Amino acid sequence: MNTIHRRHFIAAGSLTALAGITGSAAATTYRKGPGDDHRGPVCVASGNGVRAVAKAWDLMHEGRDTAEAVVAGVRIVEEDPNDMSVGFGGLPNERGVVQLDASVMHGPTHKAGAVACLENIKTPASVALEVLRRTDHVMLVGLGAKEFAIALGFPEENLLTEQARQAWLRWKASHGPDDDWLNPEQMDWQFDDQGHGTHTALSMADKDPIPFTTGTIHCSALNAKGEISACTTTSGLSYKIPGRVGDSPIIGAGMYVDNAIGSAGATGRGESVIQSCGSFLAVQYMDQGMTPNEACRAVLKRIADRTKQKRLLNAKGEPNFQVTMYAMRKDGAYGSATMRPGGTFAVCDDEGPRQLPSEPLFD
Numbered sequence: 001m002n003t004i005h006r007r008h009f010i011a012a013g014s015l016t017a018l019a020g021i022t023g024s025a026a027a028t029t030y031r032k033g034p035g036d037d038h039r040g041p042v043c044v045a046s047g048n049g050v051r052a053v054a055k056a057w058d059l060m061h062e063g064r065d066t067a068e069a070v071v072a073g074v075r076i077v078e079e080d081p082n083d084m085s086v087g088f089g090g091l092p093n094e095r096g097v098v099q100l101d102a103s104v105m106h107g108p109t110h111k112a113g114a115v116a117c118l119e120n121i122k123t124p125a126s127v128a129l130e131v132l133r134r135t136d137h138v139m140l141v142g143l144g145a146k147e148f149a150i151a152l153g154f155p156e157e158n159l160l161t162e163q164a165r166q167a168w169l170r171w172k173a174s175h176g177p178d179d180d181w182l183n184p185e186q187m188d189w190q191f192d193d194q195g196h197g198t199h200t201a202l203s204m205a206d207k208d209p210i211p212f213t214t215g216t217i218h219c220s221a222l223n224a225k226g227e228i229s230a231c232t233t234t235s236g237l238s239y240k241i242p243g244r245v246g247d248s249p250i251i252g253a254g255m256y257v258d259n260a261i262g263s264a265g266a267t268g269r270g271e272s273v274i275q276s277c278g279s280f281l282a283v284q285y286m287d288q289g290m291t292p293n294e295a296c297r298a299v300l301k302r303i304a305d306r307t308k309q310k311r312l313l314n315a316k317g318e319p320n321f322q323v324t325m326y327a328m329r330k331d332g333a334y335g336s337a338t339m340r341p342g343g344t345f346a347v348c349d350d351e352g353p354r355q356l357p358s359e360p361l362f363d
């Protein structure tokens with residue numbers, strides 16, 4: 001362990017003790033969790049990644065590289081039309097176009113690959129892995145990323161499912177009375193699922209809520225040789241401004257690996273994660289001596305402390321948005337924490353794949 005870092009950590013621990021006396025929220029930062037005592041090979045993912053960790057675990061045990069294992073794991077969710085936060089079936093941008101972001105990092109070589117604003121290719125993490133493998137670059141975006149994928153034989157497909165298109169149309173209709181898209185209350189002609197029209201105007205309350213997401217899938221894997229890789233992939237913020245890039249493809253924000261320390265990943269409000277370099281910070285905190293659970297909580301605390309805009313705070317002055325952090329240390333300890341209640345994460349080790357609760361920073 002780096003001695004300068006160690007000193008900082010001890011200083012932070014003293015501050016924590018002091019904060020306990022003064023009742024500061026900093027006292028909640030340093031807290032161990034159940035996965036902190038785990039040792040040996042493990043795969044860790046966001047809560048939507050139970051199938052991903054199971055697949056990554058199996059591939060790792062067949063001798064496949066950890067980067068291939070995590071990418072193959074998240075691919076199951078990228079190809080699933082029912083997960084509206086990732087890949088095929090993801091919610092589109094404000095123009096109704098699905099734009100995907102992904103990144104991969106390979107610990108043994110310390111190489112990274114990423115794509116952003118990728119259109120018409122279902123599996124952006126696989127394209128990011130090819131950027132890592134085949135190029136001297138780290139990130140390709142937009143048309144360049146798509147042309148790269150097509151050159152490698154990735155099929156060009158329409159990614160907007162009927163379910164996601166209907167959600168987008170309802171989002172457009174919900175904007176307000178002053179634009180040219182009529183609200184359901186303003187329409188005097190409604191169509192049911194079979195296309196049959198009626199003259200009964202609907203209220204928004206009669207419809208299912210419009211789905212919104214900053215959802216994403218992250219997956220990290222550690223094999224018996226101590227090799228670590230990680231990957232994060234997403235369709236990003238629903239109904240985003242075209243060209244918006246979230247944290248998922250940003251190395252150090254959406255995920256980060258240092259094979260000598262561990263890995264981390266993030267899901268949730270990408271802008272907040274980028275502004276605190278969330279995944280890099282979690283890995284640095286582990287280098288300073290924090291456990292994975294402590295590191296995740298400390299990152300969330302840092303994000304909360306740096307959130308200054310009133311529209312992002314609730315009445316108690318806490319962030320009103322969700323971010324969930326995941327971390328894994330090189331010895332197999334793992335953890336996760338979430339800004340607001342409700343976050344989960346997935347783990348696979350000798351006991352098999354399972355979903356666990358992520359401990360919230362705020363109740």
Ligand code: GLY
Pocket residue numbers: 214215216234235236237245246247248266267268269270271
């Ligand atoms: N975390 C996903 C995004 O903000 O795009």
